[in-house]
Amino acid sequence: MSLTNYLVLATLLFTIGATTVLLRRNGIIVFMGVELMLNATNLALVTFSRIHGNLQGQVFAFFVMVVAAAEVVIGLAIIVSIFRTRRSASVDDVNLLRN
Amino acid sequence: MTLAASLTEAGNTSAGEAVVFWVLAPLMVLGALGLLLSRRTVHVAVSIAGVMVGLAILYIAQEAHFLGFVQVVVYTGAIMMLFIFVLMLVGVDASDSLVETLSGQRWIGVLAGTGLGVLLVTAVTRASFAAPQGLEAANADSNPVGVSRLVFGDFVLAFEATGALLVTAALGALILTHRRRLGRKVGQRETADARVLGGGRLTPLAAPGVYARHNAMDVPALDPYGNPIEESVSRVLRIRGQEAAAEEFAMRELSEADLVPEDQHLETTEDVPTTEEGGEQ
Numbered sequence: 001m002s003l004t005n006y007l008v009l010a011t012l013l014f015t016i017g018a019t020t021v022l023l024r025r026n027g028i029i030v031f032m033g034v035e036l037m038l039n040a041t042n043l044a045l046v047t048f049s050r051i052h053g054n055l056q057g058q059v060f061a062f063f064v065m066v067v068a069a070a071e072v073v074i075g076l077a078i079i080v081s082i083f084r085t086r087r088s089a090s091v092d093d094v095n096l097l098r099n
Numbered sequence: 100m101t102l103a104a105s106l107t108e109a110g111n112t113s114a115g116e117a118v119v120f121w122v123l124a125p126l127m128v129l130g131a132l133g134l135l136l137s138r139r140t141v142h143v144a145v146s147i148a149g150v151m152v153g154l155a156i157l158y159i160a161q162e163a164h165f166l167g168f169v170q171v172v173v174y175t176g177a178i179m180m181l182f183i184f185v186l187m188l189v190g191v192d193a194s195d196s197l198v199e200t201l202s203g204q205r206w207i208g209v210l211a212g213t214g215l216g217v218l219l220v221t222a223v224t225r226a227s228f229a230a231p232q233g234l235e236a237a238n239a240d241s242n243p244v245g246v247s248r249l250v251f252g253d254f255v256l257a258f259e260a261t262g263a264l265l266v267t268a269a270l271g272a273l274i275l276t277h278r279r280r281l282g283r284k285v286g287q288r289e290t291a292d293a294r295v296l297g298g299g300r301l302t303p304l305a306a307p308g309v310y311a312r313h314n315a316m317d318v319p320a321l322d323p324y325g326n327p328i329e330e331s332v333s334r335v336l337r338i339r340g341q342e343a344a345a346e347e348f349a350m351r352e353l354s355e356a357d358l359v360p361e362d363q364h365l366e367t368t369e370d371v372p373t374t375e376e377g378g379e380q
Contacts, residue, residue: 001120043157080188
């Protein structure tokens with residue numbers, strides 16, 4: 001099996017995550033789509049690290065994980081505060097700035 | 100932990116790794132499709148947790164042992180738990196609305212997603228990569244040691260910056276979820292006074308199921324006149340539409356057919372329609 005298979009899997013997961021962000025309306029599910037995209041990128045980084053024979057790709061993936069953790073904390077806090085004021089987690093209901 | 104040399108001379112993986120990949124990859128794609136298609140948010144969270152565990156196994160198969168364990172601890176352990184925690188906070192019933200505010204958004208989204216997928220897969224499969232070198236040399240002192248040499252060596256500035264980022268994120272979460280108290284504090288005393296003044300119901304709500312024929316959470320209780328009490332069923336069950344039909348358990352007017360003598364009533368079951376057959380036997 002060639003290592004390209006890992007990259008194809010990573011692109012498939014990335015595509016599904018991106019499509020989720022485009023199609024779903026529940027803010028939490030959209031957020032999970034973003035997480036899936038980050039994870040797919042990590043898989044590609046780990047595979048590239050193996051192809052090139054050094055560990056820098058893995059270090060990049062590690063930093064991506066740290067930033068993803070910080071992002072999840074802030075994003076979920078935003079979702080909770082939106083839900084408190086609008087009683088809804090749907091991204092379509094956040095239209096206070098319209099008009 | 101040492102694994103057998105995982106790359107052959109031609110840069111291909113070992114047969115064992117190929118088996119792991121071909122078992123895991125379809126499962127992970129299915130889990131990811133669950134994210135796209137599943138209606139219930141909790142199902143989505145569970146399928147994504149499965150995808151993340153699969154990714155961790157693939158990392159370990161790809162000689163990234165440290166990242167594999169970090170993936171399990173951080174993603175499935177912390178991030179998905181946080182997601183489920185917020186799901187419980189926001190309400191499990193918060194399902195997707197099917198109303199399109201932008202007309203044609205679904206088809207445009209599907210088209211854009213498919214296009215992105217075709218583009219990326221084509222680019223990856225048509226690109227020619229250098230011969231894979233494997234990580235035997237880089238992992239000579241075990242993988243965590245190799246990664247930590249890079250993190251605390253070449254990338255130490257980025258490491259410090261992520262520390263600052265994490266502190267900022269924690270502060271930001273505290274500030275975003277903080278609510279300033281605008282009025283006087285409403286305690287138990289004030290709540291009780293307001294309830295009495297409001298003239299609403301003072302007693303606790305009836306417990307579900309106890310007066311009905313079935314003792315279950317989703318069956319409404321019956322009042323003394325035999326009418327079902329809607330509010331005895333939990334609010335969450337009512338929003339989800341999982342309560343049992345109230346009329347089914349309400350007391351019915353007794354018809355003539357129900358008024359059978361006591362001794363026959365004990366013998367006959369619903370499968371035996373008439374009492375005359377029982378008499379002949």
